Amino acid sequence: MMSDFDFMSALDMRRLVATRQVSPVELTKRALSRAEATQSSLNAFFVLMPEEARAAARQAEAAVMQGGALGLLHGLPVSVKDLIAIAGQPFASGSRAMAGNVAAVDAPSVERLRRHGAVIIGKTTTSEFGCKPVGDSPLTGITRHPWDLAKTPGGSSAGAAASVAAGITPFALGTDGGGSLRIPAALTGLVGLKAQFGRVPVWPTSATPTLAHVGALARSVGDAALLTTAVAGHDPRDPFSVAGPVPDLLGAVQSSVAGLRVAWSPTLGYARPDRNVVEIARAAAMALADQGAVVEEVETVFDGDPGNLWTAEFYAGVGTRLRGVLEKQRDLLDPAVADVLDAALAQEMRAYYESVFRRYALRDAMVRFFDRYDVLLSPTVPISSLAAGCDLPARLSDRSLVTWVFYTYPFNLTGQPAASVCAGLDADGMPVGLQIVGRSLGEMDVVRAAAAIERTKPRGYNLKQPVV
Template identity: 55%
Template sequence: MRATAFKTAEELVAEVRAGHAAPSDIARSVLDNIQALDKSLNCFASLKPDDVMAQAVALDRRLAKGEDLGPLAGLPVSVKDLLVAKGLPTASGSLTMQGNVVDLDAPVVERLRAAGAVILGKTTTSEFGCKAVGDSPLTGITRNPWNTEKTPGGSSCGAAALVASGITPVAIGTDGGGSLRIPGSLTGLVGFKGHFGRVPAYPAAAVPTLIHIGPLSRQVRDAALMMSVISGYDERDPFSIAIQKPDYLVACERRPKGLRVAYSPTLGYARPDPQVAEIVEAGLARLEAAGCDIDVVDHVFDDPVEIWKAEFYGGVGTRLKTAMETRRADLDPAVANALEGIYSLSMTDYYERVFERFQFRDKVRTFFEDYDILATPSVPVTAFDVGLDIPPGHEDRDAISWAYYSYPFNLTGQPAVSVNAGFDADGLPVGLQLVARPLAEETLFSLALAFEETDPEPDRRPSL
């Protein structure tokens, strides 16, 4: 591993600004680390080293002229292969999309470039983001740096493996049912989902009413830095929030004293593994030390999984209707099976689910009248064997809904983050999910940083 390994985004940007490293030095080091590690991890769906170096050398030249490169000066940042970027294929992990190139940068990619970042490439995803594990028919298996026989989770699997391995400090993923928070939990990272519409999405996703775009990082402040760059209004996204964005790095410095936190180990329906529940509950002491008042709440709401399935699989199923009819054999069987039932859903059934979503959101809003934060396990398990779509003991669920704790907050749109709470007996990470009131990302960053600062093992790393 070369000089950039396990450095934070803030450290790398500071090196460029101080003249201690050129963008091309950082890019070359990152590419060397990719060459050393990616054969065992499989993080990338698309990587063009010559293009990466060309971007970095162009930044070198601008720097030599005295230009201010921006808040991400010279920082290599990957984007998930569900987001479009000029010059890179967008295949969404599917054989049915192989070779698809869109001559367009998504708003998030435009903002990364404008902030001085080097677009590193496209990271792997499960097919169309439809599984919470790290494999697809197109790219094969992506592996967890903490144990390469285990999944990193999904669907932002390549992003999580890339960051957890120390190759880069940050990566951009998406989250339609937990796809930032699930891999964040299983690889020991910060997986941050801002409020719905805070980061614009364009072109429209298959499920535009559920998808959030956000960062995976090893440090809370790096997630805040990324959100400060990628969030903000864009008229091309009808759901984009047209209000001034907060200063997320300033929010990190605020102390979270007096926050009212509800801790729910099950939400009323989830089944966490005992060791996961134990480690998350031990982490509550760190929230109390930060000045939070904590109540334990057994039942928060009934499982909204059928509402979420109608919207998520309805959107993806509509996009894939032709592929289901003509190329089903090329689709991941777990994805095809999940979509099969959606075609029998009537319009009346669908709108019943839409109305139920509004009712669910109102119930959650009422709950948050009494609390600032809801804390839960991020997922019910630690990382499990590659090749499985669903963890042992949860086979009654589908390939995403086994992650009981995440999809409810795609339905409500609230900001949520997974932070590392500790490690199980096998040395695998366990995540704590923190959910805030609508638009309250500042509260999340304040509390997440306070939690991170009391980590008893801040320098623990995977040994690849």
């Protein structure tokens, strides 16, 4: 049976907690109950933390009753992906080879969740080492879509997306090294927000340190902005961490898009999307014009597919970090991930540095592109759904494990802020994602465009009663 809390926004929960109309203990009890009831069907969680969550909820409730200052996330339940460290909790990164690993420290983003009063209920599933844009791993098995158990919620932040789309938590903390927030957001009708590279610190160091982001999955743009605001900010442990004040993302949610210069690109110049995906995403993009934005269609954004640049960088990091796992524990790995590691170790130094310099040229090209536009819109992924257990769509079998998604990985190479919002539903009732990309440090424009698109839709258009 569904509860009034299951699809309540985090912003509404926050208001009710602060005014003592609902208790953090009550919210946590419901989140844990829902997580446990759906686990056998969805498989969203790698580990639940009921005792820790209940203790944190009681502490949050006591703080409310004492009348002191409350954090941004005070008393709100949240989940954390198993690529992010929580002290004293398993830290397996979705791999059987790492199944006995326990984190010694909290990641900075987890420290900030605690500082702002959030209640962490558990760690969510991920594809192995975040290497696949779908929701399965040899360690945890298949994570399923709350709207249709035969479908994948996408990945690699699979469990995070499933937990939010199923109404377990109002938002979740995930990661994005090539689209791992935006891809599952698109496939489950959520908002996935990847802020500027370095805006949310990443530590302990990722296997892909120049690509990795920590970010938010939520059911609304406002909730994604709230969670991102709480975990953003400089941290000296991350050498790429952005210094200076955090943008007022919550303020951007209410901002007008009048005069915003918008480029809409159906393919970025190289993608092969389903026709229905383009039609639904285009309609959402063009609706910004009704709110005063200036929308222009641009077919070619990139001079060729930058997928090989992304794979060179991703493979170099993952391959180097995990070489020992491949050599000693290959039989424990997902075969598709083992193939990625093989390719990584076959890469020559000269070829790698050629890709590095081409990546810098790609960044320069994006600087010039964003002299003319404030945001770039495209489909988030080329499809609206994919069967659970599949690595990629059959018609895109000529593509690699990640590059079949086409649209997301370029903006990990450039580090620009990007989000996915639900553009609408296809004929089968499955969601279609629209990607919004801003210039470097341009999160404010991304959030205000995302919120404007959300305003063009009926309330709850991206939500659906889960099948479990």
